[in-house]
Amino acid sequence: MRISKIHIAHLLPLCFKHWIKNVCKHNNVSVVLYDRTLLLLTFGLTIIGLIMITSASMPTSEHLNEDPFYFTKRHILYIAIAFSIVIITLRLPMHFWQRYSNIMLILSVFMLIFVLIIGIAVNGASRWIPLGPFRIQPGELSKFSLCCYLASYFVRKVDEVRNNFWGFCKPITIMILLSLLLLAEPDFGTAIVLFVTTLVMLFLVGAKVWQYIIIIMSSILIVMPLIIAKPYRLHRIISFWNPWHDPFGSGYQLTQSLMAFGRGQLWGQGLGNSVQKLEYLPESYTDFIFSILGEELGYVGVVLVLLMICFVALRALSIGRRALEMNQNFSGFLACSIGIWFSLQVLVNIGSASGMLPTKGLTLPLISYGGSSFIIIATAIVCLLRTDYETRLAKMHLCNRITR
Numbered sequence: 001m002r003i004s005k006i007h008i009a010h011l012l013p014l015c016f017k018h019w020i021k022n023v024c025k026h027n028n029v030s031v032v033l034y035d036r037t038l039l040l041l042t043f044g045l046t047i048i049g050l051i052m053i054t055s056a057s058m059p060t061s062e063h064l065n066e067d068p069f070y071f072t073k074r075h076i077l078y079i080a081i082a083f084s085i086v087i088i089t090l091r092l093p094m095h096f097w098q099r100y101s102n103i104m105l106i107l108s109v110f111m112l113i114f115v116l117i118i119g120i121a122v123n124g125a126s127r128w129i130p131l132g133p134f135r136i137q138p139g140e141l142s143k144f145s146l147c148c149y150l151a152s153y154f155v156r157k158v159d160e161v162r163n164n165f166w167g168f169c170k171p172i173t174i175m176i177l178l179s180l181l182l183l184a185e186p187d188f189g190t191a192i193v194l195f196v197t198t199l200v201m202l203f204l205v206g207a208k209v210w211q212y213i214i215i216i217m218s219s220i221l222i223v224m225p226l227i228i229a230k231p232y233r234l235h236r237i238i239s240f241w242n243p244w245h246d247p248f249g250s251g252y253q254l255t256q257s258l259m260a261f262g263r264g265q266l267w268g269q270g271l272g273n274s275v276q277k278l279e280y281l282p283e284s285y286t287d288f289i290f291s292i293l294g295e296e297l298g299y300v301g302v303v304l305v306l307l308m309i310c311f312v313a314l315r316a317l318s319i320g321r322r323a324l325e326m327n328q329n330f331s332g333f334l335a336c337s338i339g340i341w342f343s344l345q346v347l348v349n350i351g352s353a354s355g356m357l358p359t360k361g362l363t364l365p366l367i368s369y370g371g372s373s374f375i376i377i378a379t380a381i382v383c384l385l386r387t388d389y390e391t392r393l394a395k396m397h398l399c400n401r402i403t404r
Contacts, residue, residue: 035388038315041308042366042381048305049289049367050075056277056292057285057369071285071369078371082378089382094331094390097383098155101148105174108145111138112181119185125361127185137372139190142178143341144376146194149174151333154205158329162206171198172215189360193344195219200340201333240358256281257288257353260295268298285369287361290353305367306350312381313343319388326394331387338380 050072057071064070097104111129115138119126128135153171160167175198179191199212243251243258260276263269274295277284284292294302316339324332342365349364351357363373 033389033392034385035315035319038312038319038381038384038388041312041315042378045305045308045312045366046079048293048308049364050079051271052289052293052296052367053285053369055272055274055296056289059278060285063279074371075369075374078374081371082375085375086378086382089379090386092386094328094334094383094387097148097334098152098330101145101152104141104145105149108138108142109177109181111136112142112178112185114138116181116184125185125187127187127361134371137370139182139185139187140372140376142182143190143193143197143345144380146175146178147197147334147337147341147380150198150201150337151330154201154333155329158205161202162208165211168202168207168211171202187361189348189362192360193341193348193362196344197337197341201337204336205333240352240355243355253282253288253359254352254355257291258355260288260291261354264294264296264298264302266299268294268296268301271296286363287349287359287368288353289368290350290364293367309346309365313339313346315339316342316384319384319391323387323391326391328387328391328394331390335384335387338384342377342380 053075054069054072058068061070061072062068067073115126115129118129120128120130120135122128127139128137150171154161157167157170161171175194178194182188182191182194199215203212239246239250240254243254245251247255256276260274260281263275269275274284274292276295277292281288281291290302290305293305297305316335320332320335320339322332323329323335345362345365348357348360349362349368352359352362363370365377366374
């Protein structure tokens with residue numbers, strides 16, 4: 001009996017090693033050091049976005065610039081700029097973002113202050129810094145900067161976050177600073193995305209529930225006076241409950257958006273056949289492009305695009321989980337925060353267009369027109385691809401060490 005136990009004790013590691021070796025050999029035949037699903041989904045959404053921007057912007061572009069493809073040409077330029085940046089950022093290891101996360105955050109704060117001084121006002125909001133023929137939106141950079149900062153902070157202070165209230169409050173303080181600067185523009189939608197992303201990430205790293213209760217109650221006490229102090233904010237929140245009460249006033253944008261969805265029905269009116277884009281629906285190629293997509297491609301098109309967006313968010317969270325399993329903590333936290341940010345922005349945009357949430361000035365990632373938004377989202381997705389690459393490479397090295 002004793003001899004058999006010794007044999008079994010030696011046999012189990014050998015069997016485990018043999019199993020790992022077979023798995024690694026099998027994987028080496030078809031191993032791909034990048035996430036093909038994420039890459040294909042990103043390309044697919046970008047192509048859909050370009051097609052929908054072309055369709056939705058033609059009437060407005062013809063009216064404003066006497067060129068029906070003006071916004072299409074600009075968006076193609078933004079895609080080219082994003083692709084050039086992607087080639088560079090794809091070669092940067094993830095520890096580069098960790099090393100310079102604080103510098104990026106400081107730069108975002110200064111840019112948010114700078115936009116309040118010399119920013120260009122559009123529809124009553126100063127969110128853009130003029131830079132020659134282009135405009136930079138610091139609010140988009142603040143999302144990515146905060147995600148990098150949170151990931152770096154959790155790597156260094158995860159125990160403090162779990163066991164110390166001050167460790168919990170530090171990222172909240174940074175988020176509040178960014179939110180106050182965004183509210184001054186005003187950009188209420190981005191502030192909400194930063195707030196919820198921070199809270200969800202704190203929950204994922206193991207913060208205590210009573211800390212959430214304090215922060216949420218404090219936020220309600222702070223936000224309610226801000227909403228009441230500005231009549232347009234209160235009107236915007238109330239109008240989405242019943243936009244038909246004032247269809248030519250506070251509820252105009254939402255009623256036009258709902259009519260677009262209603263006209264789409266199951267199969268849509270056909271690509272290019274939207275009526276609402278004929279300057280009935282404001283921001284038809286930016287914040288409300290999803291309504292035009294629903295009108296032209298119908299319920300089927302809406303569901304397919306939503307599934308693609310959902311899979312991008314799920315891939316981001318899956319990449320983050322695998323990175324955390326390989327002890328690549330910064331990459332894992334960053335991937336999770338990007339997935340949460342992406343999901344929230346999609347939720348707010350679609351919720352606003354469909355009347356489930358108050359109207360907010362947030363783009364639909366990879367689909368809406370907008371250079372700053374597209375470039376920052378593309379950079380974030382490249383970070384996901386780089387994280388996945390480093391995780392797969394680490395697994396291959398682990399397999400090689402085990403099988404030697």
